[in-house]
Amino acid sequence: MPRMGLQERRTEQRREQRQALRERILDVSREIVKREGFASLSMRKLAEAIDYSPAALYLHFRSRGEIARALRMEGHARLRETFLAYTTIADPAARLNAMARAYVEFGLTEPETYRLMFMEPAGLAETAADAGDSTAEPGAATLLLIADAFVELRAADRLPPHAAPTACAEGLWANLHGIVALKLNSASLPETPVATLVELSLDAWFAPANRTEPRGTEPRSNSANRPDTSTR
Template structure:
């Protein structure tokens, strides 16, 4: 009985180890060449097993993608957590925004896998949500709430108009920064402005009044307060 248990325990550990190894190699291939060029054959050769062996640990190629997305979201979340100690919510959002873009540019292929090639049909997405196995989306939502929380703090301090929902603001800021990363990653000739400058402009647009004495754009209608 005792030895029996030990044996099955060993089996389980070996199994786990191989799964981990598959994931590890996959991660490296994706980082280097992108998920598109991660084929089951190539992967099998790299770990010195036959292609068929992979299907004992992952249901499909897409299943590996899911696992890698989960890893990616965890590491993005870590990048955010490094800034949670910043007290001022606007300053915190600035730091997290910068961290987000840095993450995307530092790990372009992982970022692509997470946010740019999830082209599943709408019904597949709904299916995954219903079954509750879209772990990446759950993680994404959790990370996003770090941002939403900061916006909620801004609102609590009356530094955000009442009509702006914190979650919507968080998603808006996220989308804006995603655009910068995405355009850079597609490698087109435009935009020619460096990403850091684009980030600066975007964050200033959102948080300028919190960072400087003059608003970024001066209204033509508003009375000039400097002549009082």
């Protein structure tokens, strides 16, 4: 293998230094967002925190919005990695239950990251996105993992006939987002355990398609299709 020349070594060192500074910018930005929220992040505050000039930051990120996009992409990647860990669960209902609880746990343990991902104006984090860039929809790959489980439920005749897997995945995601948003923004809500809220969100998907109950009676439990989801 040929030895690297002096000019090549210098080029490589500069590349490594630029990458190290970029990572440092993101690390400090992430900490500011987690501690104070995205609204508190500014290029000037960030420059002061890492002891660099604002001009140096602009060599790596053209705006606060580009930093938001990078942090948002990181958050989606972490959420997808969490979901991937559950794809080995054979039963699709049990897999959905695990993913649903992991989603809510992610939102409640990293509230400011979650707000940046799902509750800040979309344009804030899209300033660096090209119209044709597939990463412009970072949640699509995660949604597909949810939809795959619904496809398996449909194949096993465990969904109502009219329920399209993709629509079911979007509906479940909307339910889970509602749980997280209410917990984050409504301190006055009754302290219903999160596991119970997730269980109620999943009940509709696993109920028999044509079940009817006499008026005034309690619905029957369909525990055969769901794992035990007692509060941890």
